[in-house]
Amino acid sequence: MKKVTLLLCLFVFSFLVSCGGKEEQKLDEIPKATETVEQPIVDNSKIELGEEIFEGKGTCVACHKPNIKVVGPSLHNIATIYKEKNASIVTFLKGEGEAIVDPAQFEVMKANFAITKTMSDEELQALEAYIYSFL
The missing domain is CATH 1.10.760.10 (Cytochrome c-like domain)
Structure with missing residues (x-):
């Protein structure tokens, strides 16, 4: 039973670590609004x-x-x-x-x-x- 719990913990930890890295990549790929969007001037x-x-x-x-x-x-x-x-x-x-x-x-x-x-x-x-x- 201890082996199953240990394996389950390792699996969950590995999953969480690998997901965190992908999120950071996605955030880095998002262009900044100030670089591409110009706001029109309203008169x-x-x-x-x-x-x-x-x-x-x-x-x-x-x-x-x-x-x-x-x-x-x-x-x-x-x-x-x-x-x-x-x-x-x-x-x-x-x-x-x-x-x-x-x-x-x-x-x-x-x-x-x-x-x-x-x-x-x-x-x-x-x-x-x-x-x-x-x-």
Whole structure:
């Protein structure tokens, strides 16, 4: 019985020692976040201007809400799809891009190009920043 207990103890000890070494190797292989990840700089004043335009002269709030589809897609949905496709919201708002989020609603949105085409690039970029703030 003593031999079995001794063998069992040796086996458990060997197992624990060998597992510990593998964990250390895995930790060494993990890249440090500061070496590979850059954080984007968020311009809050641009987002605030975008929100003001969205809720005011842009009349966007009539059809778009942050997290639910009303007439048009949600801001979160718009931001997600434009980011995934690396597309430009500004180009679309200028009437120069395709509808990629909800093409079936394009005709409804097209009426609003009369408003968005009069906006400056700064205002359109602010709207884009505001929409991306919902990611």
